[in-house]
Amino acid sequence: MTTTESKGNRVRVMFDELAPHYDLMNRIMTLGRDQRWRRYVVKQADLKSGARVLDLASGTGDIAFEVLRKVPDADVIAGDFSLGMMQKGRTRPNGERLRWVGCDAMKLPFADASFDAVTFGYLLRNVEDIDLTLRECFRVVKPGGRVVCLDTMPPHGVTAPFVRAYFRLALPLLGRIFAGNPDAYTYLSGSTMGFHDPETLAEMFRRNGFSEVSFRMFMFRTVAVHQARRPLATL
Numbered sequence: 385m386t387t388t389e390s391k392g393n394r395v396r397v398m399f400d401e402l403a404p405h406y407d408l409m410n411r412i413m414t415l416g417r418d419q420r421w422r423r424y425v426v427k428q429a430d431l432k433s434g435a436r437v438l439d440l441a442s443g444t445g446d447i448a449f450e451v452l453r454k455v456p457d458a459d460v461i462a463g464d465f466s467l468g469m470m471q472k473g474r475t476r477p478n479g480e481r482l483r484w485v486g487c488d489a490m491k492l493p494f495a496d497a498s499f500d501a502v503t504f505g506y507l508l509r510n511v512e513d514i515d516l517t518l519r520e521c522f523r524v525v526k527p528g529g530r531v532v533c534l535d536t537m538p539p540h541g542v543t544a545p546f547v548r549a550y551f552r553l554a555l556p557l558l559g560r561i562f563a564g565n566p567d568a569y570t571y572l573s574g575s576t577m578g579f580h581d582p583e584t585l586a587e588m589f590r591r592n593g594f595s596e597v598s599f600r601m602f603m604f605r606t607v608a609v610h611q612a613r614r615p616l617a618t619l
């Protein structure tokens with residue numbers, strides 16, 4: 385088994401196990417702020433009526449459902465490699481209106497330039513190869529289309545010691561109480577601490593061909609939404 389397979393497998397199994405408690409834990413961990421960030425992601429995707437959208441690492445579909453709420457006639461594909469997360473998402477209201485597709489973000493089963501926008505929440509921390517994932521997003525989005533990325537960021541500035549304590553101590557405890565799974569939330573904490581800062585992530589978008597790259601920070605700089613565009617003359 386290659387390293388890529390082993391990290392991917394571990395992450396996939398972890399999310400399969402987390403699926404029943406995932407939505408509740410998200411609301412608790414973020415003090416109910418998480419849906420606002422997803423609304424911001426969808427706003428930044430700049431969608432028109434009838435847009436074809438890929439929400440990658442869709443999990444239980446939070447961002448994909450928000451796309452449907454904002455653009456009811458959008459054609460929305462919710463892609464993820466955890467069947468457990470997608471099965472949970474399908475049981476949610478309007479779950480049948482999304483097209484759920486099992487896929488690996490590093491090897492997308494979609495044609496070149498086939499989406500008006502690609503969104504993803506909390507994906508890049510989990511993949512073995514961020515550049516490869518960004519190149520795949522670049523390939524499948526149409527020239528002129530947007531890619532919008534939501535993720536947690538390593539602690540920064542004066543609040544860093546408090547944020548670190550929250551991630552290291554409080555999250556595993558909440559994970560134990562509400563999801564019976566402290567290890568998954570220890571992983572979340574570790575993957576956030578070891579992740580790129582927002583400026584570096586923006587640079588990764590640029591070096592993979594994207595233009596108009598920018599980001600906005602939320603919640604004491606612990607969460608970032610990056611947006612980027614595939615330039616028009618790139619087919």
Ligand SMILES: C[S@@+](CC[C@H](N)C(=O)[O-])C[C@H]1O[C@@H](n2cnc3c(N)ncnc32)[C@H](O)[C@@H]1O
Nearest residue numbers: 399441442443464465466469488489505506510
């Ligand atoms: C923290 S959840 C985020 C779900 C959703 N985007 C949200 O906003 O709540 C991360 C998701 O990424 C998926 N994922 C991680 N690595 C992936 C990969 N290489 N390909 C596809 N999905 C992946 C996991 O299965 C999981 O459902």
